[in-house]
Every structure is written in C-alpha cells, then in structure tokens.
Amino acid sequence: MDKMTMNVSTTAVHIDGLSRRYGATRALDAVDLALDRGITGLLGPNGAGKTTLLSILATVNEPDAGRVSVLGLDPKDAAERLEIRRRLGYLPQELGYHRHFTVAAFLDYVAILKEITDRRRRAGEIARVLAAIGLEDRARTRIRALSGGMRQRLGIAQALLGQPELLILDEPTAGLDPVQRLRFRELLSDLPGDPVIVLSTHQADDIAAICPTVVVLLQGRVQFAGTPSELAATASGHVWAANERGPGAHLSWRSSDGRWRHVGGQPPAGADVVPPTVEDSYLLLSHAAGA
C-alpha cells in the first residue's frame, strides 16, 4: 500500500486509517491518504469505495474508524464540520433534481443552502457559475427539459457556487461528450483561489488528462497514489502489442491500429513491448486485486 509522504503544511486533506462498512461489505478498509491543493483523481471501478470516501470527505457520511482532517478541520466536531461545509462544493453521484425547477431557481435554492442570503449576491454568483459552465442561455429552462450532459454541467455549477475551497466531485465527467470534457478540464484549471479538488472517475483517460495526482482505489483499499506517469510506469514491461491474440496475457484487446494489445501475464510469441498507459496500469492493478 503506497502512502504519499507530503509536507504537512501543504497537506489539505489528511486521512488516517479510514474504515467504513455497510452491513457485511467493507466499503473502505484502513485507507491512508494525504491530499494536496490542486486536482486529485480517484480511479476505481464501481463499488471500489470512491463514493463512500468522497461522501465522508464531504461530511455527508461518518467513518466507522479512523481520523479525517479536511482543511485542518475535524468533521467529528460539530462546529468544525459546519466550517467545512461553508467551504465545500459537492457534486454527489447521481444528483437528483427538483425537475420542475428552472436552472436559475435550482441554483438559487442551493445558493441559499450555502448561506448566501442576499438576493443580489446570489444572482451574481449564479451568473458567474452559469457562465463558467456555458449554460447562460438556459437560466429559464426547466431541468426536466435539459439533456443529460447539461444536467451534469448544472451539477458542476452548483458545486462551484460560493467559490469553495474544497471541491468534491463524484463522477463529474459522466455523461459529458469529449468536447464538454475538455471544457471541464479547462474550467477546473481556471478556478479562482487554489482549491483542493477531489474527483472520482472510472475512466483512465480522464485521469491522464486532468489530474496531476492519482489515487487508485480497489475494493476499499488504496492500491496506488502518485502521478499519472508513475502509475503508467508500474506496468512498464508488462504491456505488449502483437499481431495475434494469446492465451497467456491477463487482458487482451484489439487496439485502434488493428494490432492486439496485451497486458500482464505472458505475451504471445513475437510481441513487442510497448510503453504503458495509465489505463494499462489500472487494468493490471485491477486484475491483481482480483477485481
């Protein structure tokens, strides 16, 4: 289990021995993590514990064991928890919407929940986030009339209200097409202040493109923490390209250039070693963890 050793003064989120179970399932098993300002990506399949971890960071859930420190505050203490919530922007997985609400009305509602009591300030904030995600023309549209991608962008917009210091985004790129995903990356890098951003995804190419720091979570445990290139390097020497498929590799698929790509195990004869990508390492790790 890798543990990132960071200078404590730059560590914005510190997790120690975090565990959480639902009934008989261990959603999180003694997770240790230290996260910095900037973007951290949580990579893992569904059921790996990403959503649980994010919900604990967002103070929506309590851990069974372990200590969490978010922006130097302890979510167990009521007053500090409130302070975390004041600096938080959260996009839960599968956020539900009041479908009869218009875009502007929904954002108004969330802004009030974020304690922006002055109407004009709220209007200014709403205008700002709508411009950031490109939905300015849709302020009056009812949510039920929005496409899936627009609804996802609206979810990101509500998280941005109030210029949070901590941004927790659960699967923010789900439902976004490639152009929108590019805009999303630009948006994240342009955010004012230097917020701590933790986002989860099960798509490896999102990680490679957006996140300078990656944490791979498999079956409730941290299997890797580091940069995307370090992650890719863990599969070094275990990825091959060949003209045919072979039975010895752990995973094989046909890549876009017509050749077969093999990850892990034994390659077929005549295969060339190729540089690994983040996805390759992720697949290798998943296989090793038995996922």
Added chain:
Amino acid sequence: MRPAATEADDAALLRAVARGDETALAALYDRHAGWLTVRMTRRCALPDLVDHAVQDTFLALWREAGAYRGGGDVAAYIWGIGVRRLIDVIRREKRASRRWPAAEPQVVTSAEDQVLVGIEHGRLGQALADLSPELRGAIEATVLDGLTCAEAAVLLGVAEGTVKSRCHRARVALRAALADQAWGTS
C-alpha cells in the same frame, strides 16, 4: 460597439419588454445602464449600492414595462424608476447596517423644469454655485428631481423637516442672488 439609438427604438423596446422579450430588456440595458450608473453615482458614493440599484431598475422595468404610457422620454422614465430604486436601496442599507452611505456633496439632479434649463448658465450658475452644498442638494432633489421631501430626506441623509427648511432657505437665497445679479449689485 453600441449602435446609435433613436427614441422610437427605445419605445419599441419597452413594448417588447412588456410582452416578455428578454433580449429587448438586454438591449435596453446595453443602451441605458451606462449613463444610469454614472448619474446614480453622483448621488450615492457607494458603488455596491449603485450596482444594486441599477439591477433593481431594470428588474422593475421588466416587471412593470406595461406601465409606460408612451408619453415623453424613455430615458426620463427610466431615470424616474432608477432614482426611486436608488432611494430604496439606500433606505434598506441604512436600516440594515446603520452605515450612512453619504451622498456626494456636489449632488446635481436632473432638470425637469425646462424653464430653469433655458436660463443662461452665467447668472443661475453663479447663484447656484454660491449656495452652500446642503441647500443646493435640497433644492435639486426636491425641485429638479421631483422627489418628495421624504424621498429627498433618504437621499440626503437628513430628517424630512431639515429638507423642508433647507429648501425654503435655498429658495430665499436664490431669489436674493438672482435679484442682486439683475441689479448688478453682487
């Protein structure tokens, strides 16, 4: 670049706003928000409050565009709404924070009274300039902007009675100054 606008266009835009056309409202904003902001700033030094009042003005236009009866200046109509929104904002600010948003001492309000506008700057200008700032402010708010004494009191930050007495003294002083000038004795 904002294209040169005509009065007829403005009236047409207002009618469109009354029908619920948001782009017409945006167009009106583009034409009028600039001068409205400056003019309000000359009455209230706090930019936050001016911003609020400008927003409130166009919001009020949106909600009550049907009330414009088509007579006279659209710009004057907008100013009439705007100055009252400004007073509202100042009043609420005063109540909320006890902070008195001081008006500019050089408060100049618009000339509703065409006769006064027509007078040469020389004599009236001198008479006005000779008035003390408080008296000038009181006259301009009540006579020229058409505000009631209560509204002027909020704008100037004094009691209503003070506004009334200042207006009286201002009129007396102006009459005297103009008379002096007419006789060439100032």
Added chain:
Amino acid sequence: MTNGGHASEELLAGYVAGTVEVADAWSVEAHLGGCAPCRSALSAQVDASRLARNRSAMLVRVALPGDRRVRRLLGRCGIPDYLLDLLAATPSLRVSWLLSVVSVLAVVTGEAAAVRYGWLHGRGLPWNPAALVPLLLVGPLLVLAGVAAAFLPTVDPASRLAVAAPFSGVRLLLVRTVAALTAALVPVVGAAFVVRGPGWQPAALLLPSLALCAFALAAATLVDGRAAAVSAGALWALPALLLAANHVPLAMVQPNAQLACAAVLIASAVVLYLRRDRFEWGWTR
C-alpha cells in the same frame, strides 16, 4: 455646450469624474434625456466589466420567478427573504399539492356535509356521527402527509446537497415543517368547521394533527424516514378505524383522546429536541 448641439468628450469625462461645474453637470443631465448618441458616448466611459457583471446578474434575477402576492405578504410580516425563497422548494407548498389536498377534503367533507345538512336524504334527519368518520380519519393524515413530504429525503431529490451545505439541517426542517403544517392545517380545520355538529369540536382535529407530525419527526430520528411516517399514520388510522367499527367514532376527538394526543406531542417534542443533531447528518447512514 459645443460640438454641434452635443456634449463634448471633455465635458462628459468631467461629468463622469465629478469635476464639472454644478450648472454644467445639470445641463449634461438635461441634455442626456433627449440625446441618444451622447448617452452612448457616456456609457462608453463606464467600466465595461462592471456593466457586464450587473447585466448578467440582472438577467439571472429576471429568470428567477417573481414574488407572488402571498410571498410579499409573508415578507412584510418580517420573515426573511431567503427563507421564503427556500420554501419554494418544498413540494407540499406547491399549488398542485395543495389542490390535491383540497380535493380530497372536498370529497370527504362533501359526503359528511351532505348527511349533516340533509341534502342526500331529505331534511330533518338526526345527526349521524358516522358520517364524520372519513373526515376524522383523513384530516390528520393529510396534515401528516404534508409534513412528511417536507422532510422525507425521497421527496427531496437534492437532499444530499442539503446535508453537505452549511444551512442548518434542523432549521431547514423546522422552516419546511411549519410551513407545511400551516398550509395543511388551514384547509383541514376549515373543512371540519363546515361540518360542525353536536358532540364534537372541529378544532379538535388540531391536536391530533400536531401530535402525529411530531411523532413522525421524532420517529425519524430513530428509524428510517418512511417507516416513521407510515407508523405515525398507522398510529392514527388503526384506532380510528377500530372505534368507527365499534360505532364510537367521535371518541377519537373527545377530551380523553385529546389528552393522549397532547402527551404524544410533548413526548415527541422532547425526543426531537434531544436527537435533533440527527438531522445535520441526513439520511445516509
């Protein structure tokens, strides 16, 4: 003024800066009223980003629903704006919901009224308390339903957002519950007054309604929200049906029952107060 009947650049700049003579400033304002090109020229001298910011904020406010009369009335009572805006998200305050409540009541009281005022079977019939059973049964349940809709997370699709937000969960709950209670109690008690009769006080529905809602909320701190609402409903429905079957329906609203309701109300309120922190964590355990 020079420049062919228009204000010169310097004059406008001086006006913006506040450095011109009083009379000149006054003339500028008078002129602006009728001259669109000068207005444009003046606008060009104002900070463009400030104008743009106000423009987008203004358009957002235009996009938001305006204040209805009820809201303005409540606003004048001193209730802060943002609480009223918050209530807009409560399903049991929507017109559609209230209409359904009113229609259910109409059916239930219509029947009772028909019997009471003898519309169905001719005048002069003796007062039959059995006609009140539907209203007695349904009234408090309607109030409970309104309150349940205010707090059940299944009804609030964005409940996780509400938990993660700094706005106090308890306060949110209180605001919604009080609003839903009032909105539901008024038609229910009103309907009860329509079918006044000997042997019962229409206002007697008040206490059971309050007790049921308090019980549901208190139970929600101990068990699942839906289970809490259902058990509260059963707590009323079962005895009511039992007593109706034994031909003493009005026993539900007699003084003994009122005392029992008061006891439930107080006990629930205590439990609710002691366990109110539960609402800060939401329902995701």
